[in-house]
Amino acid sequence: MKTALLSRLQAARAAGRPVALLTRLSDGAQQLFPEDALPAPLAQAAEAALAADRAGNLEHEDASWFVQPHNPPLRLIVVGAVHVAQALVPMARSLGFAVVVVDPRRAFATEERFGGGVTLLDDWPDEAMERLAPDSRTAVVTLTHDPKLDDPALEVALRSSAFYIGALGSRRTHAKRLDRLAEAGLTPAQCARIAAPIGLSINAVTAPEIALSVMAEIVAKRRGAALAERA
Amino acid sequence: MSDQEDILATAAGWLAEGETVALATVVETWGSSPRPAGSQLAVTASGRLAGSVSGGCIEGAVADVARATMDTGAPQLLDFGISDERAWEVGLACGGKLKVFVEKLEGEKLV
Structure with a gap:
């Protein structure tokens, strides 16, 4: 995970903003939802993971993605x-x-x-x-x-x-x-x-x-x- | 609930202290895996550990891979499962299967 992304993730968590981290498992490329512009299937998966408060997986353009929700604490x-x-x-x-x-x-x-x-x-x-x-x-x-x-x-x-x-x-x-x-x-x-x-x-x-x-x-x-x- | 044992914060803290840190995350499970997807283990080059990706069965193996990832910077996707000979070596006796993604924090080279 790149420093800049880690900082953005930590800033969102500190502010209590719900975000989801998406990771392409083949090469470790990462995006942050909703801050980054994402293709619709990835954005939908991120929304679903946040709503269910449960990590998820999806295939998008021949790549496996892992979606990890970071909701504010209960x-x-x-x-x-x-x-x-x-x-x-x-x-x-x-x-x-x-x-x-x-x-x-x-x-x-x-x-x-x-x-x-x-x-x-x-x-x-x-x-x-x-x-x-x-x-x-x-x-x-x-x-x-x-x-x-x-x-x-x-x-x-x-x-x-x-x-x-x-x-x-x-x-x-x-x-x-x-x-x-x-x-x-x-x-x-x-x-x-x-x-x-x-x-x-x-x-x-x-x-x-x-x-x-x-x-x-x-x-x-x-x-x-x-x-x-x-x- | 997001897994609130805040491994990410611990890892970020270690990074800020100047440690070399890798993060392992359970990305998929099948069967009776003890930790759900999203569970994390943080490892430093100096040997500190926080969190878990199993009930303790595979943490050692994952930490070994994490150290390699710190050297190369290349993320890895690991499969552990009952069908995998290597799983038996590291003692995943619960019969579960899981995938663990291992990445270095601050992946870009700071030369």
């Missing part, structure tokens, strides 16, 4: 800079997520508690969520146990295309939550997207165990595993 938005969040953040980062922690309570969302490499926001969750605009590559978890903080975040998340929405709390807590969300105008179908009680059922007790169950469920959802289906 995002995890954590509402509630609580103890479980402290365990969740490093785990999520190691799984490739860009992590944002939202908590308006100043004593919680501190760098001392979370270290670097994570975005800490002390806005109110609804404002933060509107600004963060969850998309289909975003997971949202609410951990505060406080309806004043969790509910507004869930309302925004449920109207977004977030691929995973989880809320910490017991079945009874969740039943009350569903009542409140219904009053706020959300339909049962919308609310059914909430994974609650949050996480895979592994009888987690400690904060790291709960974090593990949550991240496992997020990965299961992302990868389409049956474990992520809730009755």
Whole structure:
């Protein structure tokens, strides 16, 4: 790979722009989509690889090409800079997520508690969520146990295309939550997207165990595993 | 999800440190290959390694080829598979088949 191309690829990744690297396997010639002008079949393959987030192969003019998508990282938005969040953040980062922690309570969302490499926001969750605009590559978890903080975040998340929405709390807590969300105008179908009680059922007790169950469920959802289906 | 163990960033960092770096990428798999297409292994002339292209079965062989690629600058496409005698030598016992593309970073000659 030539230096100039590596620099362009790294610049796109640093800026969070989705790009695809196309390599002709016979001689190593490379192109970057969408920055370089490409023949239609190569451009289509690059688009498809980005959409599916999966590398692909194609034959074009008697040559084999490899197409590698570079999408921006998945995002995890954590509402509630609580103890479980402290365990969740490093785990999520190691799984490739860009992590944002939202908590308006100043004593919680501190760098001392979370270290670097994570975005800490002390806005109110609804404002933060509107600004963060969850998309289909975003997971949202609410951990505060406080309806004043969790509910507004869930309302925004449920109207977004977030691929995973989880809320910490017991079945009874969740039943009350569903009542409140219904009053706020959300339909049962919308609310059914909430994974609650949050996480895979592994009888987690400690904060790291709960974090593990949550991240496992997020990965299961992302990868389409049956474990992520809730009755 | 793109494979977020960011091997490319590691490789670029090594390059910036003045290392000679080659990058190996899984470009196609068949059967029970442990790492999907797009998985990468970065290798330096000084012997540093990051990432993987298999469960550890063929990394040694790939690293050898990577060193040759650093010398010549010529990219290589490697086939590993159960039908390949060489695969057995390097122990790809899982029964999978894969192709690995090996390229030098900063391929143009800086004389």
